[in-house]
Amino acid sequence: MRAPRRLTVIVSLDVVGFTRLVQTDERATLAELAAIRRDLLNATLEARHGHIFKTMGDGVLIEFSSIEDAVCWTVEFQEAMAARNALQPRRPILVRAGIALADVFVSGKERFGAAIAFVVRLQEVSPPGGIAMTHSVRWQLGRDLAAPFVRMLKTLKSFEEPMEVWVWAPGGVKVEDSDASAEQGTATEDEEEDLPSIVVLPFDNLSGDPSAAALADGTVEEITATLSCIRDFTVIARNSAYAYAAEAGPADPHEVARALGVRYLLKGSLRKSGKRVRIMAQLIDAASGLHLWSGRFDGVLEDVFDLQDRIAEGVAGALHPSIRAAEITLAQRKRPDSLAAYDFVMRALPHLWAHRKAENIEAIRHLDAALALDPDYARAAALAAWAHAQQVTYNWTTDFAAERAEGGRLIELAAENAHDDPTALSALSTAVMLLFGDVERARLFVEEALALDPNHAWAWTRQGFLHVYRGDPAAGRPCFERAIRLSPLDPFSFNCFIGLGLAAFAQGRPEEAAGWTRRALHQKPAATWMFRDLAVFLTHAGQIDAAREALAKLTASRPELTVSTVAEALHYFGQDLLSRYLDGLRRAGLPD
DSSP: OOOOEEEEEEEEEEETTHHHHHHHOHHHHHHHHHHHIIIIIIHHHGGGTEEEEEEETTEEEEEESOHHHHHHHHHHHHHHHHHHHHTOTTSOOOEEEEEEEEEEEEETTEEESHHHHHHHHHHHTSOTTOEEEEHHHHTTSOHHHHTTOEEEEEOOTTOSSOEEEEEEOGGGOOHHHHTTHHHHBOOOHHHHTOOOEEEEOOOEEOSSOTTHHHHHHHHHHHHHHHHHTOTTSEEOOHHHHGGGOGGGOOOOHHHHHHHHTOSEEEEEEEEEETTEEEEEEEEEETTTOOEEEEEEEEEEGGGHHHHHHHHHHHHHHHHHHHHHHHHHHHHHHSOTTBOOHHHHHHHHHHHHHTOOHHHHHHHHHHHHHHHHHOTTOHHHHHHHHHHHHHHHHTTOOSOHHHHHHHHHHHHHHHHTTOTTOHHHHHHHHHHHHHHHOOHHHHHHHHHHHHHHOTTOHHHHHHHHHHHHHTTOHHHHHHHHHHHHHHOTTOTTTHHHHHHHHHHHHHTTOHHHHHHHHHHHHHHOTTOTTHHHHHHHHHHHTTOHHHHHHHHHHHHTSOTTOOHHHHHHHTTTSOHHHHHHHHHHHHHHTOOO
16 A cells, blocks of 8 residues: 655754764763753744654754744744854854655654655755745745745755745844855755764784784774874774674675765775784775775884884874865865855865965965854864965065954954864964964964874974974974874975974074975975075075075065065064074065
């Protein structure tokens, strides 16, 4: 017999950024959601003749027998949520809502069918804190109830053609603003908010020696623990991964990814010959099956724990930029109407690394878009502050005061919520140093980043610069070297060469300093600001003609540059270092 069908009204609710909220404070988030369900869902639905028929972690599906009841209840719920969030503005919980007439299959208390999936897709194009509904719902409403809804054309996920959607946002907020404009659009939770996720699968023991299995398991344990310190992606717990041990048979990457909800898999194998051990590891994109990275690590059993530490450090250092690069590529492939805050940050990073004026402005544009979608996104604010700091320190602006004011605003915005994010903390360390010369605060940010993730290459780079600026270049050099060792594939590693050059100059070795700067220029030839360093180092090395040639390349795009503007940009240098630096520019021919 065919299951009975019913025409009904379905409301879909889903929490915006649920994964990030849980990762920031799991206990508080789950407690808050339980209170919302108790106070704003269960306590109010009966009066409007609604009932929950399905829960999905951070989302619910609700059935109503009346369109008016469904819309009135949803508006009342979102207004109550807005009032609740106003009492805790630092950690708001925003919900998207979708309302549609649905022709569903009925089985007891369950509701099934394609119409259910459609309502969920509709909810995904709602502004955070708002409502999206179909025309079939809207035209049956009274004039007063329908008036706040604005007509828009939206393309729902899995639907090729745009369709008419009526949208509402609470508190008199303009729909265009709450939706981050039709050009930016919104995105689904699975596309938008989830950080990239990875599982470290049990390594295969290819040595034929059963005793080597314990070594393989220990290595996987160490790698999993080390990767868990990296807040740029989520790592699946070891117990869940162990279900896919080799003894259970080879696992299909697509099946593993679907079962564990991950984007990336790390597979590996171990070979043992006498006292020598070789570990092979490879990173796989679960969706495409492509290998993104592979590495080999050799060692001896006498130092088994040191070997496991070294392997874990090497894998973490290689995977961090590899996954970041894959996420950037993924963001660049998405349609403009499916981008979210995380995607805008990923799109901003290559522009931030480029160290060119036009690219830096583009980075700021993407980061501003991320903050428009998520005003409390600490990483976006911290990176934006870094970008404004680059405007000053590389003499890309003449209005230092405006850049410092905006950078300062972003620093304080990010500092509220960045304390679990090493990348944001590293960016904050950079920004407060370059914009305000606040050595002590910069030190606290970078030490906090390294306490969270001892293998964070960017944080080690910033630590190195801090040592140099504070007059201890000998302590800075090993920090840059460690950053390069941790992340040799990182497109930002050229910054370590800049640091090594500055450290060598501070130690009185200008010719070596020029060599490091040339190496950085070889990697980033369009970053012409580096000719400023090169001109200084060559002058002090006695190569005046080469120094003047470097200065000419610098001033070709900065004809207004003077020694005094450089001095203001580099105000965070120690006095002796700054004096010698400016002397090099004067002797190369830069006017005061």
